[in-house]
Amino acid sequence: AQTVTQSQPEMSVQEAETVTLSCTYDTSESDYYLFWYKQPPSRQMILVIRQEAYKQQNATENRFSVNFQKAAKSFSLKISDSQLGDAAMYFCAYRSWLNDMRFGAGTRLTVKP
Amino acid sequence: ETGVTQTPRHLVMGMTNKKSLKCEQHLGHNAMYWYKQSAKKPLELMFVYSLEERVENNSVPSRFSPECPNSSHLFLHLHTLQPEDSALYLCASSPRTSTNEKLFFGSGTQLSVL
Numbered sequence: 001a002q003t004v005t006q007s008q009p010e011m012s013v014q015e016a017e018t019v020t021l022s023c024t025y026d027t028s029e030s031d032y033y034l035f036w037y038k039q040p041p042s043r044q045m046i047l048v049i050r051q052e053a054y055k056q057q058n059a060t061e062n063r064f065s066v067n068f069q070k071a072a073k074s075f076s077l078k079i080s081d082s083q084l085g086d087a088a089m090y091f092c093a094y095r096s097w098l099n100d101m102r103f104g105a106g107t108r109l110t111v112k113p
Numbered sequence: 114e115t116g117v118t119q120t121p122r123h124l125v126m127g128m129t130n131k132k133s134l135k136c137e138q139h140l141g142h143n144a145m146y147w148y149k150q151s152a153k154k155p156l157e158l159m160f161v162y163s164l165e166e167r168v169e170n171n172s173v174p175s176r177f178s179p180e181c182p183n184s185s186h187l188f189l190h191l192h193t194l195q196p197e198d199s200a201l202y203l204c205a206s207s208p209r210t211s212t213n214e215k216l217f218f219g220s221g222t223q224l225s226v227l
Binding site for chain 1: 154203218
């Protein structure tokens with residue numbers, strides 16, 4: 001079964017600084033999709049960024065970017081110019097045409113003013 | 114507002130009670146999901162429905178009973194729960210299963226079993 005591992009239960013960053021959240025996954029599939037979701041205190045999961053495994057170019061969404069290393073099965077999220085509103089739980093997730101979405105345990109990000 | 118609404122937002126129940134969680138989506142999606150979120154554990158996929166038919170059931174105890182009367186509504190019926198069932202229960206939808214598309218989530222029901 002596909003598993004997603006987030007090895008950092010908690011991270012903190014100073015406002016305006018950059019932070020990187022780690023994610024690794026295990027799969028035997030070659031075609032799949034990776035996601036980062038944000039869960040603020042409101043509890044509603046919001047999509048931050050998505051990466052197709054067949055694309056070599058790393059996805060970018062404004063201040064959010066990923067470092068996708070397919071061979072290493074690594075998918076880290078970089079948040080630049082961190083803002084107070086970025087404080088939340090961040091979940092890495094895997095989905096494929098054969099498997100519905102699987103999530104990691106999450107990383108709680110604190111942003112210090 | 115993502116178009117997925119869950120009620121109630123909070124629920125406290127005793128181990129002998131029977132209660133139901135409700136999820137409604139207004140996005141015209143054909144697939145709906147129940148996830149369990151416990152502290153420091155990966156989200157657990159519990160049930161998947163596609164066009165009102167259950168397509169996945171991940172070894173969930175029978176004290177959890179899902180129901181999908183139509184593609185817009187999903188219920189999770191609870192009975193004789195255990196304290197370890199206390200968690201945040203999230204509902205999600207997507208246009209279909211077996212796809213690369215993202216899931217749309219509700220705000221969850223925070224369940225406490227006493």
